[in-house]
Every structure is written in C-alpha cells, then in structure tokens.
Amino acid sequence: MSVSKAIINDIKSIIVESKDKAIRTVDHHRTMMYWRIGKRIFEEEQEGKHRADYGKFLTKYISEELEPEYGNGFSKRQIEIFRQFYRTFPIANTVYSQLSWSQYKILIRLDNQDKIEFYVAETIKNNWTVRQLERQIYSSLYERLLISNNKEGVLAVARNEKQPSEAKEIIKDPMILEFLGLKRENSYYEKDLESAIITHLQDFLLELGNGFSFVARQKRIHLEGDEFFVDLVFYNRLLQCFVIIEIKTRKLTHQDIGQLQMYVNYYDRIERLSHENPTIGILLCADKNDAVVKFTLPEGEKQIIASQYQLYLPTEKQLLEELNKELENFEEKGDKTQI
Structure with a gap:
C-alpha cells in the first residue's frame, strides 16, 4: 500500500x-x-x-x-x-x-515618536524579523525616505493609509548596500556589484522597499540589429510597473541618463501592458551631480531616478545633514516661487 x-x-x-x-x-x-x-x-x-x-x-x-x-x-x-x-x-x-x-526592546531605544510609529507599521506590514528591523534602523531608513518626502506621506504609506503614487515615495537615495561586503577602497567593476546584488538578492529586495520582485538580469534588447543589455529588471506590485536598474560604479554622466531613458522607453512601448503604469528607471551610481540630473531630464520627470549607493552604514548625523540640506533647498524654491 x-x-x-x-x-x-x-x-x-x-x-x-x-x-x-x-x-x-x-x-x-x-x-x-x-x-x-x-x-x-x-x-x-x-x-x-x-x-x-x-x-x-x-x-x-x-x-x-x-x-x-x-x-x-x-x-x-x-x-x-x-x-x-x-x-x-x-x-x-x-x-x-x-x-x-x-x-x-529595539523600538523603545528610538527617540522620536514618528520614527517609532513608522518602524512599527513597516515591521507589521513586511513581517520583518528582528535582524531586518535592526538593519533598517541602523541604515536610517526613516531619515532616507524623509530626504525626498514629507513626514506625513512617509507615515501614511507605512500605515497603508495610502498607496505610493510615485517612485520617490518608496525608493531611497542613498541606497545602503553594506550587506554586499564590498569595500570602498577596493576597485571593482559594475559586473562585480551586479553579481554581489544577485548573491544577496533577498537583502537587496529589502533595501529596495515594499512590493519589489526580481524579473531579469542582463535583459537583452534587440533594436534593428543592435543589442543592448539592461543590468537588472524588477517589478513593483504597489506601483504596478517595471523598475529598471542600471549600475554605474563611477560618477553619473548625462550619457548614462540618456541610456536609461532609452531602456525605459523600450519597456513602456514594448513590454508594458495596458493596465500597467509607466516604467521607472533607477541609476544606481557611486556619485552624482544633482544639477546634471535635473537639467538632463525634462522638467517634472518622475520616471528616472538617480540614487547614489553607499557600501557602508551612514551615521544618523550624516543623514540629518543631508535632510536639512534638502529642506533648505525646498525653502529656497518656495521663496523663489513667492517672488
């Protein structure tokens, strides 16, 4: 039997x-x-x-x-x-x-009630382990999201009170990739960084944020006899769109932005289904000039994002300085608008 x-x-x-x-x-x-x-x-x-x-x-x-x-x-x-x-x-x-x-016990060490509420909501929503919660706190996830978003929006997305409507609400700048084990002082190629990401894919998905799933690596694109290869392709079920990541282990150039824009256009016109939202492109780079990014892209562009990566955990002081810089830029823009 x-x-x-x-x-x-x-x-x-x-x-x-x-x-x-x-x-x-x-x-x-x-x-x-x-x-x-x-x-x-x-x-x-x-x-x-x-x-x-x-x-x-x-x-x-x-x-x-x-x-x-x-x-x-x-x-x-x-x-x-x-x-x-x-x-x-x-x-x-x-x-x-x-x-x-x-x-x-980890949460009660935090000194800010909004920060505590954010990590409670994200832990429940994503079923984080103790180690994952610790890592997100040590990598200053809350502060990094605040750099490009307002506090109310960050908390609303965390609590599921609203769905993210654009990429900057869930994509962080900088991205912290200390889990890859690569050292700043060592020389390495883009393929080395890409391979390290694939090896540590689960950690990378956690760093990317909510709703991401892996689709392809070195995706081949044929354009009338010419071949191109997209470094990494993901899909985000919250934003309902493809997310393309191009890796640059040097300072970003305007040519890099143009290359990624071509890949985004291809996915929008060939791969995207009618019910899906426009493709998002992320340039994951070692360094960038925000002014170059701003003036290379059309005004109001939301599909292309340049995110600098760091191979080490930043201090809270570094993140707060960056946050204050963003707030000052926002206030300056507000003053110019009023004038």
Whole structure:
C-alpha cells in the first residue's frame, strides 16, 4: 500500500504553523506582562514623585525582591526596560501581537515618536524579523525616505493609509548596500556589484522597499540589429510597473541618463501592458551631480531616478545633514516661487 508523501508534508506544515502560533502567543503574553509591570512601576513613581531619585530607588528595590526568585530577567536593567516600554507605548492596544518582545526592546531605544510609529507599521506590514528591523534602523531608513518626502506621506504609506503614487515615495537615495561586503577602497567593476546584488538578492529586495520582485538580469534588447543589455529588471506590485536598474560604479554622466531613458522607453512601448503604469528607471551610481540630473531630464520627470549607493552604514548625523540640506533647498524654491 503506497501512501502519498503529500500527507506527510501537510502534517509537517500543520505542526510548524501550530508551533509558530504557540510561540507568538506565548511571546505576546510575556510582552503584555512586561507592559503591565512597567505600568505598575510608572504609577508607583507618580505617587512618589515628590521624592528625589524615587525612580532609581524603586527599580533597585523591585529587582532585589524579584531577581532571587525569578532570575536575571528581572534585574535592575530589565526593570528599567519594562518602565521605558510602558512610557513609550502607554496605550495597551498599541502593543501588537505581530511584534516580538525583542523587537519592542529595539523600538523603545528610538527617540522620536514618528520614527517609532513608522518602524512599527513597516515591521507589521513586511513581517520583518528582528535582524531586518535592526538593519533598517541602523541604515536610517526613516531619515532616507524623509530626504525626498514629507513626514506625513512617509507615515501614511507605512500605515497603508495610502498607496505610493510615485517612485520617490518608496525608493531611497542613498541606497545602503553594506550587506554586499564590498569595500570602498577596493576597485571593482559594475559586473562585480551586479553579481554581489544577485548573491544577496533577498537583502537587496529589502533595501529596495515594499512590493519589489526580481524579473531579469542582463535583459537583452534587440533594436534593428543592435543589442543592448539592461543590468537588472524588477517589478513593483504597489506601483504596478517595471523598475529598471542600471549600475554605474563611477560618477553619473548625462550619457548614462540618456541610456536609461532609452531602456525605459523600450519597456513602456514594448513590454508594458495596458493596465500597467509607466516604467521607472533607477541609476544606481557611486556619485552624482544633482544639477546634471535635473537639467538632463525634462522638467517634472518622475520616471528616472538617480540614487547614489553607499557600501557602508551612514551615521544618523550624516543623514540629518543631508535632510536639512534638502529642506533648505525646498525653502529656497518656495521663496523663489513667492517672488
């Protein structure tokens, strides 16, 4: 009597799914226990707020009473984390079961409520792991999106309150590619960068953002006897369009922009279906002159984007400086419009 392997695979899937649900349920109950402990500590602190250093005394006293019985999970440092957890998320229904306690511990380190809301929404929407959440925070995802967008728009897209309507709402400049393992001081060719991206495709898709899927590498295009090769082709289901990426390991030139424009035109006229939106082209370059990009493209062009890549994680200071520069440029444009 032969038994199909399908039944074994189905049972294994049921076991794994049930185990995962059980782990998530236990973790959420633990997270809520920590939230309730933090709430109780906060309430006690408010009662004794007239006493100097009462908070420090209280966390030390609680840990001394609990740690011998319940272990180092109730050390003074952990008790302080419980208190900070409640202070960061004071409303019980904003503690989501989709997030683990490990992720909440990362989130409460952030110093900005808008930033916290953004990473909570993105983690839930994209089902990020702890490592993926950490990586997005360390690569300053929120600040990079703010460079080309307004805060309300960034948060609205993250919360699924609106779908992105143009590429700049989800495509970052710069893109951070530290996961490729390439060193700035080493010389490498465009094909080396392309190969590294394919090797680390999952990480690259995470860096690209929401809704991307890989389509082709070195896509061949025939134009009346001439052959051209598009470095990378993706599709974005949120924008409902093809996304072409051309890689340049040097400073961008106006000829590069013209080349990418040709590829975008080809996809729009030959590959794109009637219900799909216009193709987007991204020039992923080591360096760029924004003025060259601006004056090479037609005014109001939204299909071609030049995004500089970095092979290292930037500091928050670097990103904030870049953000402030963008805000100053925006204000200058506003002043000129008024004049």
